[in-house]
Amino acid sequence: xxxxxxxxxxxxxxxxxxxxxxxxxxxxxxxxxxxxxxxxxxxxxxxxxxxxxxxxxxxxxxxxxxxxxxxxxxxxxxxxxxxxxxxxxxxxxxxxxxxxxxxxxxxxxxxxxxxxxxxxxxxxxxxxxxxxxxxxxxxxxxxxxxxxxxxxxxxxxxxxxxxxxxxxxxxxxxxxxxxxxxxxxxxxxxxxxxxxxxxxxxxxxxxxxxxxxxxxxxxxxxxxxxxxxxxxxxxxxxxxxxxxxxxxxxxxxxxxxxxxxxxxxxxxxxxxxxxxxxxxxxxxxxxxxxxxxxxxxxxxxxxxxxxxxxxxxxxxxxxxxxxxxxxxxxxxxxxxxxxxxxxxxxxxxxxxxxxxxxxxxxxxxxxxxxxxxxxxxxxxxxxxxxxxxxxxxxxxxxxxxxxxxxxxxxxxxxxxxxxxxxxxxxxxxxxxxxxxxxxxxxxxxxxxxxxxxxxxxxxxxxxxxxxxxxxxxxxxxxxxxxxxxxxxxxxxxxxxxxxxxxxxxxxxxxxxxxxxxxxxxxxxxxxxxxxxxxxxx
Amino acid sequence: xxxxxxxxxxxxxxxxxxxxxxxxxxxxxxxxxxxxxxxxxxxxxxxxxxxxxxxxxxxxxxxxxxxxxxxxxxxxxxxxxxxxxxxxxxxxxxxxxxxxxxxxxxxxxxxxxxxxxxxxxxxxxxxxxxxxxxxxxxxxxxxxxxxxxxxxxxxxxxxxxxxxxxxxxxxxxxxxxxxxxxxxxxxxxxxxxxxxxxxxxxxxxxxxxxxxxxxxxxxxxxxxxxxxxxxxxxxxxxxxxxxxxxxxxxxxxxxxxxxxxxxxxxxxxxxxxxxxxxxxxxxxxxxxxxxxxxxxxxxxxxxxxxxxxxxxxxxxxxxxxxxxxxxxxxxxxxxxxxxxxxxxxx
Numbered sequence: 025x026x027x028x029x030x031x032x033x034x035x036x037x038x039x040x041x042x043x044x045x046x047x048x049x050x051x052x053x054x055x056x057x058x059x060x061x062x063x064x065x066x067x068x069x070x071x072x073x074x075x076x077x078x079x080x081x082x083x084x085x086x087x088x089x090x091x092x093x094x095x096x097x098x099x100x101x102x103x104x105x106x107x108x109x110x111x112x113x114x115x116x117x118x119x120x121x122x123x124x125x126x127x128x129x130x131x132x133x134x135x136x137x138x139x140x141x142x143x144x145x146x147x148x149x150x151x152x153x154x155x156x157x158x159x160x161x162x163x164x165x166x167x168x169x170x171x172x173x174x175x176x177x178x179x180x181x182x183x184x185x186x187x188x189x190x191x192x193x194x195x196x197x198x199x200x201x202x203x204x205x206x207x208x209x210x211x212x213x214x215x216x217x218x219x220x221x222x223x224x225x226x227x228x229x230x231x232x233x234x235x236x237x238x239x240x241x242x243x244x245x246x247x248x249x250x251x252x253x254x255x256x257x258x259x260x261x262x263x264x265x266x267x268x269x270x271x272x273x274x275x276x277x278x279x280x281x282x283x284x285x286x287x288x289x290x291x292x293x294x295x296x297x298x299x300x301x302x303x304x305x306x307x308x309x310x311x312x313x314x315x316x317x318x319x320x321x322x323x324x325x326x327x328x329x330x331x332x333x334x335x336x337x338x339x340x341x342x343x344x345x346x347x348x349x350x351x352x353x354x355x356x357x358x359x360x361x362x363x364x365x366x367x368x369x370x371x372x373x374x375x376x377x378x379x380x381x382x383x384x385x386x387x388x389x390x391x392x393x394x395x396x397x398x399x400x401x402x403x404x405x406x407x408x409x410x411x412x413x414x415x416x417x418x419x420x421x422x423x424x425x426x427x428x429x430x431x432x433x434x435x436x437x438x439x440x441x442x443x444x445x446x447x448x449x450x451x452x453x454x455x456x457x458x459x460x461x462x463x464x465x466x467x468x469x470x471x472x473x474x475x476x477x478x479x480x481x482x483x484x485x486x487x488x489x490x491x492x493x494x495x496x497x498x499x500x501x502x503x504x505x506x507x508x509x510x511x512x513x514x515x516x517x518x519x520x521x522x523x524x525x526x527x528x529x530x531x532x533x534x535x536x537x538x539x540x541x542x543x544x545x546x547x548x549x550x551x552x553x554x555x556x557x558x559x560x561x
Numbered sequence: 562x563x564x565x566x567x568x569x570x571x572x573x574x575x576x577x578x579x580x581x582x583x584x585x586x587x588x589x590x591x592x593x594x595x596x597x598x599x600x601x602x603x604x605x606x607x608x609x610x611x612x613x614x615x616x617x618x619x620x621x622x623x624x625x626x627x628x629x630x631x632x633x634x635x636x637x638x639x640x641x642x643x644x645x646x647x648x649x650x651x652x653x654x655x656x657x658x659x660x661x662x663x664x665x666x667x668x669x670x671x672x673x674x675x676x677x678x679x680x681x682x683x684x685x686x687x688x689x690x691x692x693x694x695x696x697x698x699x700x701x702x703x704x705x706x707x708x709x710x711x712x713x714x715x716x717x718x719x720x721x722x723x724x725x726x727x728x729x730x731x732x733x734x735x736x737x738x739x740x741x742x743x744x745x746x747x748x749x750x751x752x753x754x755x756x757x758x759x760x761x762x763x764x765x766x767x768x769x770x771x772x773x774x775x776x777x778x779x780x781x782x783x784x785x786x787x788x789x790x791x792x793x794x795x796x797x798x799x800x801x802x803x804x805x806x807x808x809x810x811x812x813x814x815x816x817x818x819x820x821x822x823x824x825x826x827x828x829x830x831x832x833x834x835x836x837x838x839x840x841x842x843x844x845x846x847x848x849x850x851x852x853x854x855x856x857x858x859x860x861x862x863x864x865x866x867x868x869x870x871x872x873x874x875x876x877x878x879x880x881x882x883x884x885x886x887x888x889x890x891x892x893x894x895x896x897x898x899x900x901x902x903x904x905x906x907x
Contacts, residue, residue, distance in 0.1 A: 092757045092758060092759075092760070093757050096754075096756075096757065096759075163756070163757075164754075165754045169715060169753070169754070170715075171713070171714050171715070171731060172714040172715065172754070172755060172756060175713070175714060176756070258731075259730075259731045259732025259733075260731070260732075264732070265714075265715055265730055265731060265732065266730060299614070299623070300616075300621070300623050301623055301626065302625055302626060302627060303628075304626060304627075304628050304629070305627075305628035305629070305630075305632075305633055306627070306628065307628075308628065308633045330717065330726050330727055330728050331728045331730070332727070332728055332730050332733060332735045335655075335656065335659050338652075338655065339652055342648055342651060342652060343648050343652075346644035346645065346647065346648045347644070349640055349644050350637050350640050350641060350644070353636060353637075353640050354633060354636060354637060356603060357603075357632070357633075357636050358628070358633075360603055360606050360607055360610070361606075361628075361629075361632070363606075363607065363610035363611060363614065364610055364614070364626070365614060365623060365624050365626070366610070366614045366623055367614065367616045367621040367622075367623050368610070368611055368614050368615050368616055369615075369616045370611070370615065378607060378611070381603065381604075381607060382604060382607070385599075385600055385603050385604070386600060389592075389596035389599060389600060390596070392592050392595075392596065392644070392647060393589065393592050393593075395644075395647070395648070395651075396588055396592060396647050396648065396650065396651030397651040397652050397654070397655035398581070398584065398585050398588060398650075398651045398652075398653075398654035398655040398658065398724075399585055399588050399589050399592065399651055400651070401585070401655065401658060401724065401725065401726050402585050402589075402721070402724040402725075402726065404726055404752070405717060405719070405726070405752040405753060406721075406752070469575065469589075470575055470721065471575060471719070471721025471722070471750070473719060473750045473751070473752040473760075474752070474754070475754040475759060475760075476759070476760035477759070477760045478760050478761070479760065480748065553625075554623055554625070555622070555623040555624050555625035555626070556622050556623070556624060556625055557625045559622060559623070559624035559625065
């Protein structure tokens with residue numbers, strides 16, 4: 025079938041019907057809500073990225089460029105914006121919202137009004153955080169460690185309140201997704217016929233619902249201590265500063281998996297479709313998501329090996345942390361094995377998925393250094409940790425996100441992105457990322473602590489290399505931003521199924537109509553039933 | 562590229578300057594080479610598969626492969642063994658770091674925004690001179706235990722060349738120990754973000770031969786005696802000069818004086834005889850039986866808590882609620898001095 029049969033320029037879709045700004049702001053359509061999330065979180069990504077470039081610019085030379093307090097606010101805002109306003113919400117709330125109902129063959133999520141409410145709650149929390157930036161920013165680091173966060177004169181109260189409010193949005197979205205997956209699957213779509221993206225979203229939703237209340241309570245305690253001087257965390261008024269770290273990481277460690285699991289889900293989709301293969305070990309990949317979600321709740325103490333917590337606690341947390349390696353490695357091995365005897369198309373989504381495999385493997389393996397107690401004593405709070413979590417969060421989640429954005433761009437907007445420019449941009453992002461963050465492993469190994477505004481001259485060479493890398497990353501993202509915008513108006517019209525996907529979102533028009541499917545689809549096979557059984561195993 | 566990476570990592574030469582450096586580096590290297598092998602295995606497979614199975618025409622047939630359970634189990638089991646080795650290795654070395662040998666030289670270290678201060682047992686205080694970070698001297702080959710406390714927020718005491726790091730937490734004592742093995746000067750960093758001048762919160766650890774260390778302390782003690790004489794000579798003119806511990810008065814001496822002035826001795830004997838409160842003779846470092854049936858090892862944090870929250874851990878055979886709290890009554894330095902005094906009562 026030719027493209028034109030799938031979509032004429034004037035075709036009715038969720039994008040143009042109904043019309044008017046009110047129809048967007050008050051929409052109950054999961055696709056429009058997903059779009060609004062996407063727009064907002066990408067804006068925060070840009071803002072967080074600018075802060076990152078400023079941080080790297082400061083570190084170009086050992087001597088200070090900005091004032092110390094300015095620098096401290098820049099890395100705090102970079103971290104807080106990227107974590108709470110970009111990387112936690114973007115894949116579940118933007119892509120998850122858009123594709124969850126499509127992939128299970130439903131008209132919408134289970135609770136459309138709740139979905140819209142969670143969007144506005146997110147905006148409310150984000151506004152508090154933005155207000156805090158306008159009022160001078162925060163300088164505590166995104167971790168808000170007490171008692172410094174109690175004592176600092178900066179706008180820590182507003183930011184933590186913002187995190188508190190955004191947490192509700194995260195909980196409600198998670199709840200909505202769990203119910204949707206349980207109740208609204210199309211006829212024939214058993215759990216084991218669900219796309220792996222949904223398994224990942226499902227595992228993520230469980231963590232969102234169970235862990236987020238803890239950060240909510242923690243931020244409230246922090247605000248109560250700052251405003252009412254009740255001694256929870258500051259020993260000067262009878263509190264325990266390390267208690268805050270337990271509370272904080274009890275959420276924030278599972279939150280790392282809130283960030284990475286959806287990215288893993290996208291990679292599972294893209295690798296199968298672009299190599300035209302059934303995923304290698306569907307159940308292993310699906311269950312390892314759940315295993316990771318479960319283990320993520322019992323490893324928080326590995327952030328605190330030198331905090332003064334007991335040796336027994338350190339023993340247990342180190343032991344449990346080692347277990348995370350197993351389901352993670354299972355996924356990596358299975359993705360790689362899926363390529364075997366495939367018919368591999370190196371489109372941009374696939375390039376990002378392969379970049380994910382490459383970078384996330386480094387991120388995962390460097391986690392072993394930090395899980396080993398004696399080695400962590402040396403590496404904790406150095407640039408090694410910074411490099412490690414950027415390899416996981418950016419090399420993992422962001423590469424997964426970019427794979428997903430390119431993969432689903434035609435479906436979301438009905439237009440193709442320009443393939444050549446996308447590959448150029450990919451080159452900048454992939455090389456730039458490694459140039460930025462590989463030197464940071466070495467800086468950490470040499471003992472350069474994190475959050476240093478000035479540093480000893482012998483760290484200068486590696487820091488300069490890293491800063492040059494950040495500029496390459498900046499160029500890559502600028503190209504991407506430009507061609508994405510360009511493609512909205514000028515890109516070639518997308519067919520319904522440009523990649524030959526078997527999951528349900530590809531079985532409807534690009535962009536989809538408001539009700540997703542004209543008829544409820546019936547599912548008779550798994551999501552990745554490529555290949556000939558006759559060709560054997 | 563991977564060769565370059567391997568070379569690059571091998572170029573990381575951080576001097577080995579403590580008894581722990583080599584052990585930490587050995588495990589680091591083990592994990593590093595294990596990682597390089599695993600990474601290369603994955604990336605090589607990926608590259609070979611992509612090159613070999615690149616799509617040559619649309620509609621190529623591919624085989625249907627559901628998976629291979631032995632592979633999954635093999636990977637899981639193999640990895641489990643490897644990570645358990647890493648875990649045990651790291652734990653074993655870590656426990657050495659957490660077990661200071663008896664007779665280690667103790668130095669009290671105080672962190673505050675944004676400076677370090679070192680107090681030796683003989684009372685000598687090494688603090689920042691203007692904008693210059695403090696330089697504290699250590700004898701090579703001597704076990705050193707640092708008892709860390711913070712005046713304000715959390716700091717972290719870090720010497721990369723020694724491979725030691727410990728958070729310095731307000732409201733409690735933490736410690737670390739090491740044996741400096743190479744003469745030289747090493748930077749102490751604050752590794753936990755603590756505010757504006759976090760990156761300027763530095764100190765220098767100067768490791769010297771034991772004889773040079775003796776000379777360094779001796780010179781200071783002689784200077785103290787000299788200044789004490791001068792003080793006596795000018796006693797009438799300089800009333801306040803005696804307030805600063807410039808003379809060779811040890812921390813334990815200061816604690817002993819406090820023990821008298823704060824009337825601790827009214828209830829606590831130092832000779833093993835119980836009074837209204839338990840004796841403090843041979844308490845430090847020993848197990849103490851508590852009224853609730855549990856036992857606790859009397860370390861710095863136990864003694865500190867007994868001063869601040871006397872009702873929290875009542876010694877067996879005594880009544881809670883008798884001893885008043887000294888929360889807010891004693892300065893941190895005074896608490897430390899009292900503890901140092903109690904340590905001498907063996």
